[in-house]
Amino acid sequence: MPANMISKILEKAVHPLDVIAPHVKSEAARTSVLRNPNMEKLQKGYLFPEISRKHEAHLKKNPDAKVISLGIGDTTEPIPRVIASAMAEYALALSTPEGYQGYGPEQGQMNLRKVIADKVYPNMGIKESEVFISDGAQCDIARLQMLFGPNVTIAVQDPTFPGYVDNGVIVGQTGEADEAGRYAGISYMRCAPENHFFPDLSRVPRTDVIFFCSPNNPTGHAASAAQLRELVDFARRNGSIIVFDAAYAWYVSDDDDGDGSNTNSKKPRSIYEVPGAREVAIEICSFSKFAGFTGVRLGWAVVPGELRYADGSPVARDFDRIVCTCFNGASSVAQAGGLACLATEEGRDAVRRVVGVYKENARVLVDTFASLGKEVYGGADSPYVWVRFPGRRSWDVFAEILDKTHVITVPGSGFGPGGEGFVRVSAFNSRDRVLEAAARLRKYLA
Amino acid sequence: MPANMISKILEKAVHPLDVIAPHVKSEAARTSVLRNPNMEKLQKGYLFPEISRKHEAHLKKNPDAKVISLGIGDTTEPIPRVIASAMAEYALALSTPEGYQGYGPEQGQMNLRKVIADKVYPNMGIKESEVFISDGAQCDIARLQMLFGPNVTIAVQDPTFPGYVDNGVIVGQTGEADEAGRYAGISYMRCAPENHFFPDLSRVPRTDVIFFCSPNNPTGHAASAAQLRELVDFARRNGSIIVFDAAYAWYVSDDDDGDGSNTNSKKPRSIYEVPGAREVAIEICSFSKFAGFTGVRLGWAVVPGELRYADGSPVARDFDRIVCTCFNGASSVAQAGGLACLATEEGRDAVRRVVGVYKENARVLVDTFASLGKEVYGGADSPYVWVRFPGRRSWDVFAEILDKTHVITVPGSGFGPGGEGFVRVSAFNSRDRVLEAAARLRKYLA
Numbered sequence: 001m002p003a004n005m006i007s008k009i010l011e012k013a014v015h016p017l018d019v020i021a022p023h024v025k026s027e028a029a030r031t032s033v034l035r036n037p038n039m040e041k042l043q044k045g046y047l048f049p050e051i052s053r054k055h056e057a058h059l060k061k062n063p064d065a066k067v068i069s070l071g072i073g074d075t076t077e078p079i080p081r082v083i084a085s086a087m088a089e090y091a092l093a094l095s096t097p098e099g100y101q102g103y104g105p106e107q108g109q110m111n112l113r114k115v116i117a118d119k120v121y122p123n124m125g126i127k128e129s130e131v132f133i134s135d136g137a138q139c140d141i142a143r144l145q146m147l148f149g150p151n152v153t154i155a156v157q158d159p160t161f162p163g164y165v166d167n168g169v170i171v172g173q174t175g176e177a178d179e180a181g182r183y184a185g186i187s188y189m190r191c192a193p194e195n196h197f198f199p200d201l202s203r204v205p206r207t208d209v210i211f212f213c214s215p216n217n218p219t220g221h222a223a224s225a226a227q228l229r230e231l232v233d234f235a236r237r238n239g240s241i242i243v244f245d246a247a248y249a250w251y252v253s254d255d256d257d258g259d260g261s262n263t264n265s266k267k268p269r270s271i272y273e274v275p276g277a278r279e280v281a282i283e284i285c286s287f288s289k290f291a292g293f294t295g296v297r298l299g300w301a302v303v304p305g306e307l308r309y310a311d312g313s314p315v316a317r318d319f320d321r322i323v324c325t326c327f328n329g330a331s332s333v334a335q336a337g338g339l340a341c342l343a344t345e346e347g348r349d350a351v352r353r354v355v356g357v358y359k360e361n362a363r364v365l366v367d368t369f370a371s372l373g374k375e376v377y378g379g380a381d382s383p384y385v386w387v388r389f390p391g392r393r394s395w396d397v398f399a400e401i402l403d404k405t406h407v408i409t410v411p412g413s414g415f416g417p418g419g420e421g422f423v424r425v426s427a428f429n430s431r432d433r434v435l436e437a438a439a440r441l442r443k444y445l446a
Numbered sequence: 447m448p449a450n451m452i453s454k455i456l457e458k459a460v461h462p463l464d465v466i467a468p469h470v471k472s473e474a475a476r477t478s479v480l481r482n483p484n485m486e487k488l489q490k491g492y493l494f495p496e497i498s499r500k501h502e503a504h505l506k507k508n509p510d511a512k513v514i515s516l517g518i519g520d521t522t523e524p525i526p527r528v529i530a531s532a533m534a535e536y537a538l539a540l541s542t543p544e545g546y547q548g549y550g551p552e553q554g555q556m557n558l559r560k561v562i563a564d565k566v567y568p569n570m571g572i573k574e575s576e577v578f579i580s581d582g583a584q585c586d587i588a589r590l591q592m593l594f595g596p597n598v599t600i601a602v603q604d605p606t607f608p609g610y611v612d613n614g615v616i617v618g619q620t621g622e623a624d625e626a627g628r629y630a631g632i633s634y635m636r637c638a639p640e641n642h643f644f645p646d647l648s649r650v651p652r653t654d655v656i657f658f659c660s661p662n663n664p665t666g667h668a669a670s671a672a673q674l675r676e677l678v679d680f681a682r683r684n685g686s687i688i689v690f691d692a693a694y695a696w697y698v699s700d701d702d703d704g705d706g707s708n709t710n711s712k713k714p715r716s717i718y719e720v721p722g723a724r725e726v727a728i729e730i731c732s733f734s735k736f737a738g739f740t741g742v743r744l745g746w747a748v749v750p751g752e753l754r755y756a757d758g759s760p761v762a763r764d765f766d767r768i769v770c771t772c773f774n775g776a777s778s779v780a781q782a783g784g785l786a787c788l789a790t791e792e793g794r795d796a797v798r799r800v801v802g803v804y805k806e807n808a809r810v811l812v813d814t815f816a817s818l819g820k821e822v823y824g825g826a827d828s829p830y831v832w833v834r835f836p837g838r839r840s841w842d843v844f845a846e847i848l849d850k851t852h853v854i855t856v857p858g859s860g861f862g863p864g865g866e867g868f869v870r871v872s873a874f875n876s877r878d879r880v881l882e883a884a885a886r887l888r889k890y891l892a
Contacts, residue, residue: 029725029752029754030685030754030755030756030757030758031654031681031685031686031687031725031726031753031754031755031756032654032684032685032686032756033594033598033654033655033685033686033687033755033756034597034598034654034755034756034757035755035756035757035759035764036593036594036595036597036598036764037595037597038595039593039595039764039767039768042767042771072549074548074549075548076546076548077546078540078541078542078543078545078546079540079541079546080541081541083541084537084538084539084540084541085538085541087534087537087540087779088533088534088535088537088538089534091530091533091534091537091779091783092530092531092534093530094524094525094530094533094738094741094742095524095525095526095527095529095530095531096524097524099524100522100523100524100525100738101741102520102521102522102738102740102741102874103518103520103740103741104741135581135743135773135774135777136774138772138773138774139772139773139774142592142771142772142773146588146592146616146617147482147485148479148482149482149483149484149485149618150596150618151480151482151483152479152480152482163771166771167771167772170592170768170771170772171592171617172595172596172618208477208478208479208480209479235477238478239476239477239478239479240477240478240479241477241479279475279477280477292540292546292548294548294549295540295547295548295549295550295775295777295778296540296777296778296779297581297774297775297776297777297778306475307477308475308476308477309476309477309479309480309481310476310477310478310479310480310481311476311480311481312476313481318481318482318485321485321488322485322616325488325588325609325612325613325616326584326585326588326613326616327584327585327588328581328582328584328585328743329741329743330743330777331581331741331742331743331776331777331779331780332741332742332743333533333537333742333777333779333780334777334779337537428548
């Protein structure tokens with residue numbers, strides 16, 4: 001496993017000083033600039049480098065082990081040729097007087113904005129001017145937190161992708177973290193099998209902003225239409241803003257949503273399928289996990305014109321200013337690739353096939369754990385499988401699986417206290433490796 | 447002139463609501479979330495959309511006018527074939543199992559970091575681990591301001607690129623702006639012909655951070671070795687951090703620096719040419735203006751391991767955390783292009799030829815204004831030419847030049863109060879258009 005993969009485990013790791021600046025002596029001179037107190041609040045992340053340390057120790061102990069990573073959510077399938085070719089052609093054209101383009105609009109190429117509005121949000125009233133192209137959902141989370149600033153209160157799911165919280169800490173929205181890793185000032189909404197991975201909103205305090213990821217990372221749960229209606233109603237009653245992270249929306253199956261309330265309704269792929277969402281919700285999305293653009297970097301945010309602050313000013317205007325001031329647009333080459341993903345039936349089919357590979361991987365993993373009698377969630381609408389090991393610490397399970405099967409997973413507690421007792425297993429790997437991992441897991445867990 | 451070019455004038459424009467959300471009625475519902483007070487402080491930018499309004503009005507009045515833009519600093523020369531081909535090959539390889547790569551390290555590919563350390567900073571002691579690849583200098587400015595946080599004090603040159611100040615306002619470093627556009631809490635260091643474009647540091651108060659751009663945007667002045675020694679000494683005495691913006695470093699000529707102090711010394715292309723800079727300086731740089739990557743998006747920041755906060759903790763460690771939390775790395779395709787710019791003599795020569803085109807354009811513009819008896823600065827070490835019109839308002843000169851010659855410039859006052867009485871003329875255009883603009887200017891100004 002290369003060093004960059006290790007640093008990517010649990011999405012974000014903190015590197016020790018000896019990696020950053022191995023040559024610097026500790027008695028070096030120093031400036032008199034005070035360290036940003038918000039940076040000091042960020043948890044040191046001892047837990048996260050711990051994975052790479054354990055992995056390295058494992059390789060030392062088992063130098064011939066064929067380790068299979070079902071850890072970090074990193075794509076492995078090649079980008080479909082039609083999409084890669086579009087990027088290559090665009091790049092080559094940059095060497096010609098006719099094809100050269102300098103700065104594009106910070107908000108993205110209008111043809112890409114339009115195809116997203118038309119193809120991703122059909123009949124949802126999203127206009128191209130409301131779509132802001134970005135270099136990925138994680139960067140949009142940072143820009144949205146800069147937009148909101150230090151004075152807002154936020155709520156997050158527990159467990160959840162750590163980016164919402166970490167960027168909130170950086171801009172100064174929180175106090176210190178307690179021993180369990182919860183920051184003062186943040187509302188943590190527990191999402192567990194017991195509540196169908198949806199918080200009891202009658203017990204959730206009002207916050208200015210609610211970060212909600214569906215299909216969820218790490219639990220793999222896609223919220224039902226009824227759940228999202230409840231969420232939107234809650235936000236409307238409270239005058240809150242929802243930031244809906246739809247990075248895994250393309251993994252939602254076409255089946256009925258199965259929440260029992262309406263057997264004809266599908267699980268929503270966008271918050272804007274819910275009536276009334278335009279006035280209260282921002283949506284972020286990404287080409288990373290559906291087109292394999294993790295390294296190419298492309299995503300978008302939708303900020304509807306109807307979304308307004310208490311003073312009546314449109315949120316989109318301030319976000320536009322953030323995009324123009326803190327950002328300069330996504331790479332034009334990546335945007336050419338994004339257009340090829342969505343503009344033609346050929347591109348959309350190619351992308352669906354890639355998603356299908358990972359979904360089938362997820363099914364294999366779900367079946368593996370289910371056949372072993374494990375409590376297993378996710379996978380049906382998500383590349384992530386969430387497995388419960390009752391009464392055990394996530395880290396112990398992680399270590400045991402690694403020790404006995406040479407398979408890397410992610411301890412659920414890395415996603416918040418609510419993840420304790422679970423591990424996340426990622427479907428992002430080749431079919432062969434997933435099948436091999438499944439075979440090893442069956443042998444070990446049987 | 448397409449809309450995105452107009453919005454790019456003066457680098458950052460604020461869009462009116464009717465562009466962002468033309469369909470939204472003002473009586474729409476609103477949330478109860480308070481607008482970020484730091485966003486409210488940002489100047490409305492009435493001045494900036496004013497350029498596009500004047501341009502549009504000009505086109506209405508003169509529908510057949512062949513307008514030549516010497517306004518925004520946007521590159522026009524094609525990217526050299528050897529570099530575009532490297533990007534195309536990398537993109538195509540992403541469609542193969544052997545060539546596919548997902549997430550790269552957030553800090554950038556190590557081979558690119560190493561070639562930058564070796565080729566851009568030879569004999570300056572910069573290690574690859576100290577080079578952080580980015581999607582451009584503007585984005586690094588935003589990330590650096592997030593790193594520093596709301597409590598630091600900052601100094602900027604006046605006039606200067608507005609990004610340092612605007613991002614400082616967003617993170618909460620300032621009070622309100624006065625009528626001249628100066629924010630409370632920022633130290634503005636006047637840089638004018640009268641002080642050789644270098645502030646009298648004996649009258650500059652200590653600040654935590656000093657943003658210094660050389661060759662400067664907009665004045666085109668490249669600081670001499672003696673000036674930068676003075677700056678580094680000032681920072682070391684005060685325990686300050688310098689953020690040195692070297693986005694135009696490749697435009698510095700090989701001639702003697704001409705400050706009279708040492709006829710054998712060249713003007714530095716990096717702050718790290720100055721002894722003692724490693725302990726006090728961050729450097730940001732970009733592929734935009736030297737390789738035509740304005741749309742491709744690629745840059746880097748150097749944060750030396752020796753640079754430390756008052757508590758002794760390394761700035762690089764917190765910056766690494768920012769890069770991993772708020773960013774996910776530059777596009778891998780862009781990085782392949784960056785490598786092709788620097789790794790071979792062929793790439794470096796190709797890039798130098800492109801820079802040479804713009805430098806020759808700048809020489810034409812300088813000669814034009816000089817032959818007309820104008821006070822003209824910059825151009826020799828920069829793509830920007832800075833022309834004084836004593837006793838006149840920048841906006842009036844801008845309007846008059848546009849009216850009489852159909853040439854777009856940038857009013858100097860857009861870069862700060864210190865730019866009043868000047869216009870910036872950009873060398874970023876084709877040779878033909880620059881010659882045509884020069885001919886029109888000679889005719890009009892003669």
